[in-house]
Amino acid sequence: MKAARLHEYKKPLTVEEVPTPTPGPGQVLVKIAGSGFCHSDLHVIDKEIELPLPLPLTLGHENAGYVAAVGKGVTMVREGDAVVIFGGWGCEACGPCVSGHEQLCDSPQWAGLSKWNGGYAEDILVPKESYLVKLSRLDPRRAAPLADAALTPYRAVKKALPFLEPDYKALVIGLGGLGQYGVKFLKILSGCELIAVDISDEKLKIARNDGAEHTLNGRDPDLREKVMDLTNGKGVCAAFDFVGSDQTLAAAVSVTRSLGKVTQVGLGGGTANLKVLANSRFEVAFEATLWGTLKELREVTALAENETLSLEETEFAPLDRINEVCERLKRGGVAGRIVVTP
């Protein structure tokens, strides 16, 4: 099969022929329909995040496709089933794993980010059948981003539910692929009015279409004051920072009420600074959430299957041109997810 492999950090991926894996007992081979190109892979390619393992490696952790072959003992799926693939594989033995938080495993075995190859390929070997979430209505090519671009903001919103009180407003900073899903999940799971912030007027418009009641341009020098005005001086009950820079985190912290929560989503690279009586109120909870659980992927998939969640616009690119995708993402300006198709 063809695979796009990372042979050396800071170098383009090599699209080459590799042996197609054979599923062992309990394992499943999935023919990739689409593999979303996630921004975090850029960090890996550029060695900003270094993986503790030898290269080459096939990246790609946001995958969906069709079951191609099943190993011995597999009973839940059969050849031809359309599936989206949970990628946050773990050791199944550490504290996070046995409490249902496998993506937070002490020794992560993530698809495409560990010894297990990912989905920038024609096929992917999945070590356990329960990692597969079956699709009934959705096209797996379009469903691939559920596995990360939708799952990650879903968990962020779900963990903030106890803070989302409808007599307060919530704030979303950064309306790229994940942030847009953030807005959608906040409308699905809470009754809070939303204040959406981005530096792109086009993205603010998308947010309004997705239900955000208020939008502000992130370049506005009076941003903080405007948020406080919109909340009658009370501050927001929950802020979600999908940018994750020092500046956006500082803004999120400064406008969040006591008993509220600031969530950092994704690998932005900024530092959150919290100092009570200075830049933060008391009892503001802060947390940087990570990806989502298998259970949460089932929930996200159910929401997409029954159209409670509408999928974002997706662009497709063939596997052979994956390095062009990579370059375009580095340059920025890509509106939504680009899904790589074999």
Place this chain on the structure above:
Amino acid sequence: MKAARLHEYKKPLTVEEVPTPTPGPGQVLVKIAGSGFCHSDLHVIDKEIELPLPLPLTLGHENAGYVAAVGKGVTMVREGDAVVIFGGWGCEACGPCVSGHEQLCDSPQWAGLSKWNGGYAEDILVPKESYLVKLSRLDPRRAAPLADAALTPYRAVKKALPFLEPDYKALVIGLGGLGQYGVKFLKILSGCELIAVDISDEKLKIARNDGAEHTLNGRDPDLREKVMDLTNGKGVCAAFDFVGSDQTLAAAVSVTRSLGKVTQVGLGGGTANLKVLANSRFEVAFEATLWGTLKELREVTALAENETLSLEETEFAPLDRINEVCERLKRGGVAGRIVVTP
């Protein structure tokens, strides 16, 4: 002022002239715009629920209106303000009161159900200004049912949020006034598909309009099996029984999954029977919720003010004809709330 007073149990109310109260320090006099006639008042009039206090008493705990006069020290409202009135007044000192659950007070001082007269009158005396939730856009005549008919299911749904997992379905039994709001709040606050049950096809239609994906007629002898089929044999993650009879409670318990919750809403009069390995799975939580908190009324009002929550159709009846309202409710068949107006 005119007031409809209960002089003797099991007798009609007497509409008569009584002195208009004068607000003391911190108190507020509110001119009633509307007072929803709640089914629980029938239980009181018929002495099924006996109040520990001497008659006569003006009933009516679901009130909204305009501030008519304020006592000394009142600063948050002024004459003419449109307000909905929180009615679950408490002692402000017991455990429930000081933890924000005043409606569950050990010594309830509820409006219209304690020494404090209620809103079946031209005016009502409110003992504390913070019990008033200001309206900006809504007409208080139409907003009165927020104080109970909407607030009660809101709390029931909110307390069940941790159980509402979108890869499972939720069940609503009974689609009268409260049940309809239950459906609405489930759609606002969760992503679960809903199964709505009633014996009236008209009410099932309303539920579908409000977003319920599945409806079943409560007279269907295969009701339980159909719910299990709709959930692929898994059962629902949460069931809300707005009828509260032995039969509906038994149905709700029998179709709820392990780790799920059954909520009884309102004063139905039935008994919940739970026996594991017989009629119930393990780890099915059961709770009969009561009314809502002041904080929750603020949340409900915010949802209605910004049109996230649409108000149900309401019928109005003049105070002089309150005993006719009473009779009609006893006979059943009233679709939504009847609001009494002075």
Place this chain on the structure above:
Amino acid sequence: MKAARLHEYKKPLTVEEVPTPTPGPGQVLVKIAGSGFCHSDLHVIDKEIELPLPLPLTLGHENAGYVAAVGKGVTMVREGDAVVIFGGWGCEACGPCVSGHEQLCDSPQWAGLSKWNGGYAEDILVPKESYLVKLSRLDPRRAAPLADAALTPYRAVKKALPFLEPDYKALVIGLGGLGQYGVKFLKILSGCELIAVDISDEKLKIARNDGAEHTLNGRDPDLREKVMDLTNGKGVCAAFDFVGSDQTLAAAVSVTRSLGKVTQVGLGGGTANLKVLANSRFEVAFEATLWGTLKELREVTALAENETLSLEETEFAPLDRINEVCERLKRGGVAGRIVVTP
């Protein structure tokens, strides 16, 4: 190896020679040091609980011992390791399993209660190494009851933690093996004063030694009034019924405050009846908890290893005499756990 097997319901177990299993990939063979005889096995033998599988079957789900052999790929344990065995095995794929509640699996694969043989034998085959919790200090013969007799009340108490407010008292009914652990865990995990109830004065004495501040005899006709007096009329914040009869459940419900919780622990066989405004306050949560999770067994074991939890007195009986143990348990009057040793 020798095993005590159930060949026919309502008949004694047969102690006989069976082939010793060989661990397959990922599996572990454990030499049994002790297997606690759990009351629920009596229900199985007497066919009060019927298992959906053909006999014969080796019962015994409360096991500890020493690793005897490991299958391919096992890395966390090695031959000779002392271990306590989690027994609530599941399918690893259903909702409860993937959220960390394997003991509540939709298709339970429990040790000694499914196709997997249990620990009334010389050896037991464990399907997954992560089911083993390593012991460092404890003797596995004495540690076996951690796997159920301690684990079950631990989960019951842990799920009630949000209700355990130290300005209220908690109630424990039934001070047999599980109830005694219930008292201990309530003292370890909460600051509530305890009211312990049993019909045996000896067991009340043990409860006092374990820290229960108040004890009442269950035969006392004024039991309910005395509990209300001890709580200044407020009721308890949490009640734990380890008996689970209609009577004890009714008592527990009737003395629990609003915003409190009643937990039924174990397979008592009674029915909980809850009717607000009659025998129950509003917002009393009811739940029958089941066993515990693997994560919780790790927590219980940690508490026992560092002597925060003291083990109860245990009696030992050889495997050959297991039917005598069975008879004695049926007759009642056994103080603590009887552990079967090969």
Place this chain on the structure above:
Amino acid sequence: MKAARLHEYKKPLTVEEVPTPTPGPGQVLVKIAGSGFCHSDLHVIDKEIELPLPLPLTLGHENAGYVAAVGKGVTMVREGDAVVIFGGWGCEACGPCVSGHEQLCDSPQWAGLSKWNGGYAEDILVPKESYLVKLSRLDPRRAAPLADAALTPYRAVKKALPFLEPDYKALVIGLGGLGQYGVKFLKILSGCELIAVDISDEKLKIARNDGAEHTLNGRDPDLREKVMDLTNGKGVCAAFDFVGSDQTLAAAVSVTRSLGKVTQVGLGGGTANLKVLANSRFEVAFEATLWGTLKELREVTALAENETLSLEETEFAPLDRINEVCERLKRGGVAGRIVVTP
């Protein structure tokens, strides 16, 4: 009556004669038995925290004493009752107040830190009787520190309960007055082994006596490594920083596991910096808790009344010498709380 009043920032307090207040309706006059001198008052006197109100002001928010006179309508206390006084008074109308978090009021009316005078005086006027928690056994002179020195760590521990898993250890940094109570509450409310850190060997010894299983000296250059070793590389499930400097906060963040929590307690003045993939794991919750609620003070008082909580050693100083107390606290080295007595 005599009162120690702040007339000018950065100047000593003036002990002078002022009129004794008369309680209005619902108010209570309490004769002070003891008023704990809290470190935060030093920040006020030195103008590091500036109060939004004109001087003079009588400080002192950690008070207990005897009811001296009651205003009209007061029914819960009577003259002579021993009481500890909740000090986090609020507006009773904002979001935090009506949800039971009055100490987090949007417009705080704290005793001794607002227009309401505090307890460095012979008497204090309490605006609402429910702020009083009655004592039955405890001497109010010794009980005064319950109102802050014990209440503050109690809330910090209570809000961290869902994170305190007994198969992980918890960390306490800083074993002054509040930190010592922190250790005690962790032993009362959780089963976690504790790692206690301070730079004073004497305080480490006290922590061991209070039940801390492990102690480390904060000057140890290998502190972080030793914590990781003690936790087998897993990190702690919860860290409590009672010092609150940049350094201690950084240490707490760096050793906390994913799914764990770091709590900053008190007004240390440091900044918490959190950057995932750099100094912090993912899903580490951070929060700076503030004081406690009235309900929590009732719980703390109940724990002290029944001797579940032992009171720390307290030193007493007469009101006339309050400026000496102030100077000693500034110099540091005061072991526990100093209680000012009229």
